[in-house]
Amino acid sequence: MASIMQRAATLYLRNQMRAMSSHSATAGGHGGGHKLWKNLSFFVAFPAVGLGMLNAYLAHQEGGHERPEFIAYDYLRIRTKRFPWGDGQKSLFHNPHVNALPTGFEDH
Known part of the structure; x- marks a missing residue:
């Protein structure tokens, strides 16, 4: 039994050394790492982005969120200079x- 385990360990180490020497001997080769990242992109990243988009869409369909009550704090919405577009009070991406x-708020 010990000889079988020793033989298996020897073959494993020999294969590992052969794999390491063949990768370092190739000039400019990637060693197959691109396949791993391609598969991760297709089977992990794209589905994760799709699930995130679905989650955002379904959360928006459920009614979104309630607008908070307006409280006029002195340190918020300070306008020391008018914006150069529109009436000067609304930011560029005003909602x-x-x-x-x-x-x-505009629509009380």
Whole structure:
């Protein structure tokens, strides 16, 4: 039994040494690592992105979120200079449902 285990260990080590020497001897070879990353992209990354998109879509369909009550804090929504577009109070990507103006939400 010990001789079988010793023979198996010897073959394993010999194969490992052969694999290491063949990879280092090839100039510019990738050793098959690209296949691993390609498979990870197709079978892990893309499904994860798809599930994240599905989760966001379903969460939005359930009613989204309630708008918080407007409280006029002194340190929020400070306008020391007008924006160069529109009426000067709304940011470039202003959303009237989510973003409040210094005086409150647009649609009370």
